[in-house]
Amino acid sequence: MTAHTLSAPAPTSRQSHRISADDAADMLMRHREGVLPALALFDVRDEKSYLNAHIAGATRLAEATFPLQIRGLSRSVPVLVYCYHGNASQTYAQWFADFRFPEVYSVDGGYPAFAAALALRDAERADAAMAGTDASAGLLAFLAEFGFDALDLDAPRQHGLTPLMRAALAGRADLIDELLRCGADVGRRNMDGNNALWLACVSSNADSVRKLVQAGIDIDNRNDMGATCLMYTASAGKAEMVALLLECGADPQIMNFDDARAVDLAATRTCLQLLRHTIG
Structure with missing residues (x-):
């Protein structure tokens, strides 16, 4: 040319x-x-x-x-x-x-x-942002590893994940706790409409789920396909997560866009038994 x-x-x-x-x-x-x-x-x-x-x-x-x-x-x-x-x-x-x-x-x-030059500047900004706070070295390293902005803990990166979502996906309840203390927003959703609770269910980390629920996250959030965390865990055969979500107050009667409830999506007998009271 x-x-x-x-x-x-x-x-x-x-x-x-x-x-x-x-x-x-x-x-x-x-x-x-x-x-x-x-x-x-x-x-x-x-x-x-x-x-x-x-x-x-x-x-x-x-x-x-x-x-x-x-x-x-x-x-x-x-x-x-x-x-x-x-x-x-x-x-x-x-x-x-x-x-x-x-x-x-x-x-x-x-x-x-x-x-490399940008990474250095991001690290410098992260150090400046966290100066004078009680942010741990582990949190700073986590933010740097995934290229998150320490000045904006709700800014998404790859796949629309925020630091809170990424920590939930990694099953890092300790980081979830620290991010919440630093003001991370539990109401944020990723590019599929899922919040951090969905990612915590993916990692099957009970501590992460409990911390997010206690922080006021929408336990019945419906993503862009109309699915809730309870529907996901039932369809994935994650019986322990199904039981935990029900214990935390998840609504089993919510329907997705195909008019299916969690019980209709249950992949295992154990999940079906946990949700049997919703049949009718």
Whole structure:
């Protein structure tokens, strides 16, 4: 691909348009904090690499999609481009420059260097956010491991999971307890409409379930398919979880979008026996 094939105007500059990973990270952090109002971030690696891992907020850009994506982008918006190691991104940066984008940068070191620089800044922000609190080293390490924002304990990451949901999925009742003390919202739902209680049932951790119920979580929350935690545990044959949810006050009469109750979904005789009083 060349500037000629895109009918670009004659370039006025052949600068390298390079930026260090540290400076790129600072630029992106300013944008995330609202100091830099607009920023276009592009990942020019192959689709598999992009899907496996990419900088949050980055749009995948390929030679075939470049003409279309450039048409909808204001030339006043600064542009950051990264690739594997910082080589291919220089070519893309030059294409942007050829189209009269005045502020466009290729990130030296590519994705690994950029991601590492951002991780360092996130860690620094986490340390600052937790300074003066009684947050444990374990919680800080947990937040850092999954890329959570210590300044916003309700901000979701992969699959729409918040730190509380992730802790519930891991069966970490200790972290659930600490997150609740730090103000984590039990009312948050993930991209499927499930709250943290559903994830605690997935991990089959009774302590996690009890802590979340005591914190006031909606025990009868229906997800985007109309299913409750009781329905899930019954259909998964998790008899101990079914018994615990009933003990905690879960409503067995709620129906999903197919007019089925937990008893109708029971996968084992034990679950059916626990729910037999709801038949009729």
